[in-house]
Each structure stands twice: as structure tokens, then as C-alpha cells.
Amino acid sequence: MPKKVDHQERRTLIADALMRVAADQGLEAVSLRHVAAEAGVSAGMVQHYFRTKDEMMAFALAVVRERGQIRVTEAMERLGSDPSPRLLLRTMIAALLPLDDRTRDDGRVALAYFAYTAVRPAAASSLRADTAQLTEFIASALPARNANAAAAAAGLLALMEGLGIYLLGGQYTAEQALAALDAHLDLLFGVDAA
Template sequence: MPRKADHVARRRQLADALMRLAASQGLEAVSLRHVAAEAGVSTGMVQHYFRTKDEMMTFALDMVMRDAQERITAEAAAAGRALTPAEFVRTLMIQILPLDEPRRLEGHVTLAFLAYAAVKPAIAEGLRGSTDQMHTFLAGQIRAVQATTGTAARVDPVHAATALLALVDGLGIHVLSQHYSGEQAVAALDAHLGLLFGSTPDPPANIPPADTTVDPPAGIG
């Protein structure tokens, strides 16, 4: 068991180093050698855990998604009750927005990964699967909201999920570029959810508001 735990911890250490480099330099400038230097280990150590840069990048993106899922689960638990579909949609979208330092780092990594995937068909294919899962889940939640509020005729859930993901991705880019503040992004999201659901879902009780005032890490943005 300790060996397995050490193995997971080491892979996470290397993925964290990759994320820091990707956020500050972009993925094209990142190599196994650069990651080794950032993590304070040998290149051979990196190659022991990841055979290629693409393999390491895929692991890092999976880690970003797992961390986001853990935060969503923690927020749902903090509410002390089951979230409504509308609340869950808002919670999920808020976690995608780069509203604090960890999410800013994740946002930069995701953006760099998308640019990299644009010229790497194999990477793009794997990313498409994750996006499809998110889209399907969102459409299901929107459909559940419509069923309970009588707004089913307003918009197709599939199209609504597509628009919502595009909105949050766009807002995230503008926040990372410091064109919009975190508060402006959340206000725009809530306005859209109000149009979509007929009213804006309130943040679940007992959950502290997102930190929308943290400055980007040095060298980013």
C-alpha cells in the first residue's frame, strides 16, 4: 500500500509541476526536462512515471477534473441536504470559473490544453469524451429543472447545455485575461441562469462565497 500511495503522490507532484509550467509558459514550451527541473527531480524519474509528454498532460487534465469534482462534492455535502438540479448546475458552473488561485491555475492549464489539442487529434479525441459526458449531465439537470418548473417549452435542454458550457468557457477566458472581474463573471452567469430557469438559483446555504478577489499568481495573466 505505501508503494502505491508513493506512486500516486509522485505522479501528482509531476502533474503539479506541469500545470505550473503550462500556466506560465504554455504547453508547447513544456518538455519532460522542464517538468523534471520544476519538480526538482531527474528527467529519468519523470520518464519512469510518464513515457511521453502527452501521457503526462492527459494525467494532469484528469487531475484537474477530479479536483473540480471533489470540490463540487464537498460543496454539496456542506449544504447539509440534497441540492436541487438548478443549484447543482450553478455549483458546477461556478467551479469551472477561475474565481480563486487554484481555479485560475486550472483555467490556464485547461486553456493551454485546448490549444494543444487543436493540433493533436488523439488528445482532442480524449478531451471530446470528457466534454460529451459533461454536456450530457448538464442537459439532464436542465431537463430536471424544466420538469419541476414548467419551463420545458422554453428551450431544448441539449442546446441549453451547449450554450451554458460555451458561456462559462468564454467568461473564464475573460477572467483569466483580466477583462472581467470574478464578480462580473458570476453576475453574468446568474443572469443567464435566471433567463434559462425563470429565476436564479441561490447558492446553497452554509457554503462560503467564492473568492473573487485573489490576484493571479505571479507571471500569469
């Protein structure tokens, strides 16, 4: 009787290996051979699930995006039913920042993907849509006194990305990054905003 193969289990095994290689060595080190070695499977098996490196890269980003969405959703749920816009934005951004070991690997993969797309703009199409959606959400939460909410939202998003880079590089601690975020939110919302 032929052995029944659990394709989801194998895909997860390969995906986990892909994430480890990407987090430890950067996305440029990701190859069918490296991922296969990390997963303890043949390169042919990896190629069965991911035909190209671009497919592996896109999958890695999708995993990071999904994990980030889960963290944001869980953090927002802990806020209750009617948080202030400032608290809502702080919570969302803090959930996306690589503030601990658990989120640092995802941050490394995301940063490596940004670098990857810098020389392959076609691979950045999903990032453009995500960025536009996130900017629109942030702009909608900013106080009405911000005359150009879209520009203020873009600035806050850029601050988040910059803080992420400094956290990953070790230039900032989690406390320093959150203090910088709070200072910027104070500029946007006023010091007395909750």
C-alpha cells in the same frame, strides 16, 4: 541494503512540477527537461514516469479534472439534499470557474490543454466524452419549457468556457462572471426560480 523508492511520492513530485510549469508557462512549454528542472530531478527520472509529452499532457488534464470533480462534489454537498435545479447548476458551474488563485492555475492548464488539442484532435478524445456527459447532465436539470434542452445545455456550457477564458485573461472579475452566469440562468429558468 538498497534504498526503497516510493514511486507514488516521486510521481507526485513530478506531477506537481508538471502542473507548475503548465500553469506558469503553458502546456507548450512542458517538456521532460523543463519538468525535471522544476522538480529537481533528472530528465531520465521524468521519462521513467512519462514516456512522452502527450502522456504528460493527459496526466495534467486528469489532475485538473480530478480537482474540479472534488470542488463540484464538495460544493454540491453543501447544498443539502434537495437543491433547486437552478441552484444546482449555478453551484456546479461556479465550482468549475477559475474564480480565485487556487482554481486559476487549474484553469490555465485546462485552457492550455484545449489549445493543445486544437492541433492534435486525437488528444481530445477524453474531452469529447466529458463534454457529452456534462451537456447531458445540464440538459437534464433544465426546465421542461426548454424545447431544445440539449442546445440550451450546450449554450450554458459554452458560456462557462467563455467566462473561464475572460476570467483567466483578466477581462472579467469573479463578480462580473457570476453576474453573467446568473443573468443567463435567469433566461433559462425565469427570474423567479430559486
